[in-house]
Amino acid sequence: MPQQAWSKKRERQYEHIKDSQVQRGTGEGRAEEIAARTVNKNRAQAGESDQASRTSTEDISPQRRGGKRSHSGSGGRTKEQLYQDAKRHGVKGRSKMSKAQLERALPD
Template sequence: MPAGSNKKRERQYEHIKESQEERGVPEGRAKEIAARTVNKERARAGEAKTASRASLRDKKSAYQRGGERSHRGAQGPTRDQLYEEARKKNIDGRSSMNKEELRKALGH
């Protein structure tokens, strides 16, 4: 469960996790999906201390989007998702890279 969550977010986390497990998703992956979804909703609602640009600019909620930008989609991750991954890996020059350049730098 994400730190700093309230009772509503705890229920939301458990519901998502159980739903994923019922679909046959392994427990660890189900927990990850639930935590990411809850964290994104917290960021969009202003409940989180920090939030990624993708979380704040997204017009659709995670539920409405239904995974259309998952890393397995036709176009793969968005530029912002690639940028966040590059930031975590501390790749130099990432801010001036386009989507394709970020993809190459990350080895995607």
């Protein structure tokens, strides 16, 4: 589902990511969603989009991140994600906690 605002490069990138996801066994719809989100985030980081969220511009690129936040990888959730979860749960003293302490303080 390439967008009109996308350049030829972004359209190729979208197709490549989508095909890669389908080869990994991801459903067609989900593969299209992943590809579109990845391309849009890359466009935002490169300054090619009219609107961009703070997380799109300040975060690392999806290619470099490579599943680091899949919640199941070796590192699990990032400290920032754990902190935000602790904030939602009202955990006291969260700002001074380490990543391991935040993991222990949060409910499973």
